[in-house]
Amino acid sequence: MSRSRQPRRQATLASIAAELKISRTTVSNAYNRPDQLSADLRDRVFEVAKRRGYAGPDPMARSLRTRKAGAVGVLLTEALSYSFRDPAAMAFLSGLSEACESAGQGLLLIPAGPGRADEEAAQVVHRASVDGFVVYSVPPGDPYLAAVLERHLPVVACDQPREIESAPVVGIDDRRAMRDLAAHLISLGHREIGMLCMRLGRDRHDGVVDVTDLGAEHFHVQRERILGVQDAMRQGGLDPAGLTVVERFTHTSDDGYSAAAQISAVAPRITALMCTTDVLALGALRWAQEAGLDVPGHLSITGFDGIDEALREGLTTVRQPQKDKGRRTGELLLAAPSHTGVPAVETLDTQLWFGKTSGPVESAEWYAE
Template identity: 85%
Template sequence: MSRSRQPRRQATLASIAAELRISRTTVSNAYNRPDQLSTELRERVFEVAKRRGYAGPDPMARSLRTRKAGAVGVLLTEALSYSFRDPAAMSFLSGLSEACEAAGQGLLLIPAGPGLTDAEAAQVVHRSSVDGFVVYSVPPEDPYLAAVLERHLPIVACDQPRGIGAAPVVGIDDRRPMRDLATHLIELGHCEFGIVCMRLGRERHDGVVDLSVLEDAGFHVQHERIRGVRDAMRDAGLDDSALTVVERFTHTSGDGQSAAAQIMSVNPRITALMCTTDVLALGALAWADRAGLDVPGHLSITGFDGVDEALREGLTTVSQPQKDKGRRAGELLLASPAHSGIPEIETLDTQLVFGKTSGPVESTGWYAE
């Protein structure tokens, strides 16, 4: 007897239900709501499904049906690889993933790194299958952010930007703890300050920053930390216009090393080098060690973030709750909207950590070779 050459019909939820003489909803519940049917019935469903090559309900079809993607999009300012090597970003994502896991949601990383045109950035965002966005430290003029706003989905901003409609914001007061840290250094006798910071705008710049253009900086966090130092200098009667600031477009320990070398060659009188992140400060410490400088005898070095490696090294820094920040951003996004139309701003606490890298001025006037 010849075999039929007709292709075997693909098993569907309906065909499984027909064979078992149960409803399609019952078959679906076996996969999605197992508590709704007995163990015996579930096993019968899976047995027939396995025999007929049925893998379960199509998640894409389900998302079309429910209009829910089951995932949260995270818009980052950097390339994707940055998220896995920057300790502060990793801690933030850890907290956010915990909130998503508790709500049964997935996480989709959308790196908003430089290099794409506005149209390419919009394409990346528009094809992302998500139910809402957590915007992590993105400048207000970023083309990815513009594309996110076009989606008209729920948004929570972390750190920056602020004031995007009614979107809640989770962050810290970046200015006050930096001012307090600078005041501490002034009380130790320091009056010559230098700052090493992350990039202040979308255009690449690696070098000394013209203080007159700081008001135009698009990155709120970095700008506020610099302002904090200038506040402390003015309060102490110091000339804040004499402050030396060096910017790095990328954010690695190597950038901290090269920036420390540059800033000390520009102004060798600096006795307090304040870095706007711990990653940059750890790089500055490595440079000082190679240069034979005593820290803090010749040079006090401080950071910001309170990452584990910095705390192990005894860095004087500002500790911020990065993991709590991520968790709270996720909770706000996944919670029911308040419909108040007023953005909610949650400011988390920070803590000054006085380590072994800051101390009284003991030696001045060293000159970099």
């Protein structure tokens, strides 16, 4: 006997309801409001649905009815791959995902890396099916940020920007943390200090930074960490204009390595090299080792973040609660619009971590050896 070539009719809420002689609403409640049905009735609904190949209500249709997407959009300042290789970013996303998981929400990552046209940014953001946005360290004026604000959805920022009206910010006092670390180095006798930093703006630049021109258009975190070192130099009787800073547009250990080599050429008298991230500092440590320099005898090297690898290496650094930042950012967003009583900027604590890569000045003449 030949099989019928009639296509199998797709199961629907109505067809399942008809077979069970119950209402469509009752079938829907089995999926969306299970507490409204007895366990026996739910099991009967699921049994028929499974036999008929029915997977449940269409999530897109449900989002149209409820006007809820069930997901949080995360606007990132770097390429998507950065989120999965940078330890600090991974810790932030881990904390954020925990907050979302507790609330039954999903995450949609939206990388806002440089080099995208404004129109492309707007299309990506406006297509995102989300209920609100976490803005993770994105500078003012970014086209993706402008598109986010056009959506008129709840927004919470982490680190930056800090100028979005009615949007809470979760961060740390980057300037104070770096000032305290620099003051420690100055107390150890260091007078010639250099810095390695991540990119300060949207335009590509790999090289020496003009420290007299750190305008508001630059990335807040990197700018504040540089200003913190200058504050400590000023308080220690040193000329902050004498600070040499080398910037890298991308953020890898290899960037730290090459930047350390560059700063040693342009400022060979430095005895302390402060890095605005642990990733850059680990690269600088590798360069120093290959250059035959004793750390900290010839050169003290410090980082920022407190990532696991840096702590294992004994790096002197600033530990920041990156995972807590993610978790708290998510909690604030998911509590929207109930932001009454929430400070405009919620500042989390940091901790100076003194490892084996910083010490007193033993020799200021290593560069001549």
